Amino acid sequence: MLEIDWDSLQQGLDTIKARMHKKGVLSQSMQSVNSIATPPLVVSSTKNLCGRNIQCLRKKLHLTQDDVAAVFAVDFGIDSFDQSTLARVENGQRYLRDYELLIIATILSVSIEDLLVGEPIECCG
Numbered sequence: 467m468l469e470i471d472w473d474s475l476q477q478g479l480d481t482i483k484a485r486m487h488k489k490g491v492l493s494q495s496m497q498s499v500n501s502i503a504t505p506p507l508v509v510s511s512t513k514n515l516c517g518r519n520i521q522c523l524r525k526k527l528h529l530t531q532d533d534v535a536a537v538f539a540v541d542f543g544i545d546s547f548d549q550s551t552l553a554r555v556e557n558g559q560r561y562l563r564d565y566e567l568l569i570i571a572t573i574l575s576v577s578i579e580d581l582l583v584g585e586p587i588e589c590c591g
Contacts, residue, residue, distance in 0.1 A: 481579055485579070485583045512558025513558055514555060514560070514562050515581075515583070516581040517558045520556055520574070521556040523576060524556075524574065527574065527575075530549075531552045531553055531556075532549045534552055534570070535548045535551070537569070538566075542569055544566075544569075547566060
């Protein structure tokens with residue numbers, strides 16, 4: 467079972483919010499939001515901010531989409547996150563659930579912050 471440290475999650479969200487504000491991505495109305503239960507922030511035409519970074523990191527680790535989907539199924543018991551789901555995430559055609567983002571960050575050994583607002587990651591291959 468995946469255990470979540472809510473204090474660390476809140477600290478991470480505060481850091482993300484600060485970095486998004488610094489980059490000019492965070493809207494004026496969102497700057498005063500201070501809780502975990504923030505509404506979704508629409509900043510582009512894609513359905514997620516991290517698909518490209520997920521794809522690039524996955525490729526750098528020489529993992530296939532099937533490899534990542536297998537971790538969801540075997541380690542976390544989530545059969546609904548398959549190869550085609552990951553392809554849609556990476557192409558910005560699907561929203562990510564919070565726990566999916568956490569699992570992907572764990573698989574790729576990066577922070578959620580790095581996936582969302584980290585420096586753009588160069589793809590290889």
